[in-house]
Amino acid sequence: MKAVQHFRTITKHKILVMKECFRVGLYRQGLLHDMSKYGWTEFRVGCKYYQGTRSPNNAERETLGYSSAWLHHKGRNKHHYEYWIDYGLDGKKALIGMKMPKNYVVEMVLDRIAASKVYKGDAYKDSDPLEYFTHGGTDGYVMHEDTKALLEKLLRMLADKGEAETFEYIKKVVLKDKNFSY
Ligand SMILES: [Zn+2]
Numbered sequence: 001m002k003a004v005q006h007f008r009t010i011t012k013h014k015i016l017v018m019k020e021c022f023r024v025g026l027y028r029q030g031l032l033h034d035m036s037k038y039g040w041t042e043f044r045v046g047c048k049y050y051q052g053t054r055s056p057n058n059a060e061r062e063t064l065g066y067s068s069a070w071l072h073h074k075g076r077n078k079h080h081y082e083y084w085i086d087y088g089l090d091g092k093k094a095l096i097g098m099k100m101p102k103n104y105v106v107e108m109v110l111d112r113i114a115a116s117k118v119y120k121g122d123a124y125k126d127s128d129p130l131e132y133f134t135h136g137g138t139d140g141y142v143m144h145e146d147t148k149a150l151l152e153k154l155l156r157m158l159a160d161k162g163e164a165e166t167f168e169y170i171k172k173v174v175l176k177d178k179n180f181s182y
Pocket residue numbers: 034073077080
């Protein structure tokens with residue numbers, strides 16, 4: 001059991017996301033981000049399958065054929081697009097991505113930035129989150145087209161213009177401007 005290591009890993013990530021959320025004015029989401037990772041269902045899997053270099057969910061998935069921690073996590077955390085997968089209204093039985101509220105799209109962007117930073121360490125570049133998202137194409141994501149477009153737009157802005165300008169745009173335009181719709 002690697003409880004201490006796992007606790008450190010998830011807390012390091014959580015603090016990074018919290019700081020980013022505070023920069024754009026998302027205080028509540030900054031405090032509550034990924035809280036379910038500290039509950040027993042997810043925490044015990046993190047300790048049992050602790051890897052150090054990759055998500056314990058991948059190791060659990062390889063062992064069981066599915067990751068109970070991830071299924072629990074994505075069902076409770078609205079910043080994951082997988083939370084928003086539901087049946088469409090067209091009567092076909094397919095599951096599709098619903099349009100995410102913009103404050104959760106922003107939290108998803110910040111989550112990806114924090115994850116890239118922890119993963120890359122000193123080698124982190126502003127283009128890494130975009131590279132991770134677009135690597136191998138974006139057709140496979142079960143995500144609403146508009147949500148995907150906003151996510152990509154913000155990650156591209158980060159890659160091209162950097163954090164200061166992108167965070168300012170998120171705070172002032174995406175979240176605050178009444179006329180902003182996506
Ligand atoms: Zn999460």
